Amino acid sequence: MMRPVVLSGQVRIGGQVLFPPIRLTLRAGTWTALLGPSGVGKSTVLRLIAGLPIGGQFEGRIDNRPPVALMAQDPGLLPWLTVRQNAALGARLRGEAADTARLDAILGRTGLTDHAAKYPAALSGGQRQRVALARTLMEDRALVLLDEPFSALDARMRLAMQDLAADLLRGRSVLMVTHDPAEAARLSDQIHLLTESGLSDARAPDSPAPRPPGDPAVLACQGALLSRLIAGAGA
Amino acid sequence: MSARRIVTPLILAAGGLLLWQGLIVATGLPPFLLPGPGAVAAALWSNQALLAQAALRTCAEIAAGFGLGAAGGAVLAVLMAGYAPCARALRPVLLISQVIPIFALAPILTLWLGFGMAPKIVVTALICFFPVAAAFFDGLTRTTPACRDLARTMGANGWREMWHIRIPMALPMLGSGLRLAAVYAPVGAVIGEWVGGSDGLGAVMIHANGRMRTDLSFATIAVVTLIALAFHAQISALTRRLFARFE
Numbered sequence: 430m431m432r433p434v435v436l437s438g439q440v441r442i443g444g445q446v447l448f449p450p451i452r453l454t455l456r457a458g459t460w461t462a463l464l465g466p467s468g469v470g471k472s473t474v475l476r477l478i479a480g481l482p483i484g485g486q487f488e489g490r491i492d493n494r495p496p497v498a499l500m501a502q503d504p505g506l507l508p509w510l511t512v513r514q515n516a517a518l519g520a521r522l523r524g525e526a527a528d529t530a531r532l533d534a535i536l537g538r539t540g541l542t543d544h545a546a547k548y549p550a551a552l553s554g555g556q557r558q559r560v561a562l563a564r565t566l567m568e569d570r571a572l573v574l575l576d577e578p579f580s581a582l583d584a585r586m587r588l589a590m591q592d593l594a595a596d597l598l599r600g601r602s603v604l605m606v607t608h609d610p611a612e613a614a615r616l617s618d619q620i621h622l623l624t625e626s627g628l629s630d631a632r633a634p635d636s637p638a639p640r641p642p643g644d645p646a647v648l649a650c651q652g653a654l655l656s657r658l659i660a661g662a663g664a
Numbered sequence: 665m666s667a668r669r670i671v672t673p674l675i676l677a678a679g680g681l682l683l684w685q686g687l688i689v690a691t692g693l694p695p696f697l698l699p700g701p702g703a704v705a706a707a708l709w710s711n712q713a714l715l716a717q718a719a720l721r722t723c724a725e726i727a728a729g730f731g732l733g734a735a736g737g738a739v740l741a742v743l744m745a746g747y748a749p750c751a752r753a754l755r756p757v758l759l760i761s762q763v764i765p766i767f768a769l770a771p772i773l774t775l776w777l778g779f780g781m782a783p784k785i786v787v788t789a790l791i792c793f794f795p796v797a798a799a800f801f802d803g804l805t806r807t808t809p810a811c812r813d814l815a816r817t818m819g820a821n822g823w824r825e826m827w828h829i830r831i832p833m834a835l836p837m838l839g840s841g842l843r844l845a846a847v848y849a850p851v852g853a854v855i856g857e858w859v860g861g862s863d864g865l866g867a868v869m870i871h872a873n874g875r876m877r878t879d880l881s882f883a884t885i886a887v888v889t890l891i892a893l894a895f896h897a898q899i900s901a902l903t904r905r906l907f908a909r910f911e
Contacts, residue, residue, distance in 0.1 A: 479816075481813050481816055498817065499813060499817040501810055504810075505811045505813070507811070507829065508911065518818065518828075519819075522818045522819070522820035522828055523818065523820060523824070524824060548909070568817075
C-alpha cells in the first residue's frame with residue numbers, strides 16, 4: 430500500500446513565484462483531481478511528483494514519492510512501433526521482456542485486441558489515448574499521474590475515455606490534473622483547486638465514480654467549482 | 665507520370681542547346697573558348713573509354729567518401745546528443761572543420777596520403793561529414809517532450825532512451841542530412857582529383873584544360889553532373905524508403 434504522498438512548498442520561475450506555498454496530500458487508493466486554470470502550475474506540481482524536470486526552482490519537499498506511471502494529453506506513441514509494442518514500451522526501455530499474458534489481458538480490457546498489429550498513424554485520437562492508457566496500466570505503478578489526458582478529445586469520446594479510465598484505474602492511487610470542472614466532478618474522490626492565490630479543497634460528490642454527467646450532485650459540484658475558479662481569477 | 669513532366673524538360677534542354685549554338689554562331693567565339701554542343705558530343709563519344717574509366721574511379725571515391733563521412737557524422741551526432749560535455753568540446757571542432765577551405769586542405773592531404781584514392785576519399789568524407797552531423801544532431805535534440813517524460817518515468821537509462829526513442833525519431837532528419845551530403849560528395853571527389861594524381865574525372869578535366877581541349881572539359885563536366893544527379897537520386901530514394909515509417 431502506498432504511503433500518503435505529501436508535497437509542500439512553492440515554485441519560482443525566473444524569480445517570480447508561480448504559486449504560493451501549498452501542501453498537497455495524495456492518499457492511497459484515492460482519485461485526486463488538481464483543478465485549475467491554465468498557466469497556474471498544475472502540471473508543474475505533477476512533474477514534481479513524477480520527478481521530472483521543471484522550468485524553475487522548487488523550494489520545499491516531497492515525502493514518500495512513489496514510482497509513477499504517466500499519461501498526458503500527448504499520448505506520446507512512437508510511430509514506428511505497433512499498438513502492442515507501444516503498450517509494452519516500458520519493458521523495452523528497461524531492457525526487460527514484456528509480460529505477454531498481462532499485455533494481452535490489458536489490450537483486451539482497453540478494446541485494442543483487434544488493433545494490436547496496427548501502427549499509431551492508422552488509429553483515431555480516442556484509440557491513441559486507449560493505447561496510452563494500456564501502456565500506463567502495463568507499468569503497474571503505485572501512483573498514476575494523468576495530465577489532462579482527455580482534453581484534446583471531442584465531448585463524446587472524452588466521456589467514453591473517462592468511463593474507461595475510471596473503470597480500469599479503480600482502486601488505484603491517481604492524481605489527475607485538469608482544467609475541466611465537469612471532469613473533476615465526474616471522476617474524483619478528492620478535489621483540490623489550484624489558483625493564483627494557492628491551493629484549496631473542494632467537496633467531491635459522494636457517489637462512486639464514474640458519475641453520470643447529468644447527475645444533480647455532479648452538476649452542483651461542477652457549478653460550485655466553476656464559481657470558485659472564476660472567483661480565484663479575480664483574487 | 666504525366667507526359668508534361670517528360671516533355672517540358674526536353675523542350676527546355678533543346679532550347680538551351682539551341683541558344684548555346686546560336687551564341688557561338690552570333691559571336692564567332694573559337695572552339696577552344698566555347699565549343700558547340702556538337703563538338704562536346706563528339707568529345708564524349710571519342711573519349712568514351714577514358715571517361716568511363718575515370719568515372720568509375722570517381723564514383724568509387726564518391727561512394728567511399730560519402731559512406732565514411734556519413735558514418736562519422738552520424739556517430740558524432742549521437743555522441744554529442746547523448747553526452748553534453750562531448751557536445752561542448754566538439755561543437756567548435758565541427759565548425760572549424762567546416763570553415764577551413766577544403767581547397768587548402770586537399771594539397772596537404774595529398775602530401776600525407778599520396779596520389780592514390782585515399783586523399784580524395786578523405787576530402788569527400790570531410791565535405792559529407794558536416795551536413796550529416798548537423799542535421800542528425802538537430803533531430804536528436806528535438807525529441808518530443810512527451811516521449812522524453814515517458815522514458816524518464818519508465819526508468820529508461822540515457823542510452824536505452826537514445827536507442828529506442830531519440831535515434832529512431834531523428835532518422836528522418838538524418839535522411840535530410842544524407843540527401844544534402846549526396847549533393848556535395850561529387851564536388852569533394854573532383855576537388856581531390858584536381859589537386860593530385862592522374863586518375864578520375866577531376867584529373868581528366870585539369871589535363872583537358874591544360875591542353876586547351878575545352879570540348880573534353882565540357883564533356884567531363886557533363887559526366888560529373890550526371891553522376892552527381894544520379895547519386896543524389898539514389899540516396900534520396902533510399903533514405904525516403906528506409907525512413908518513411910519513422911516520420
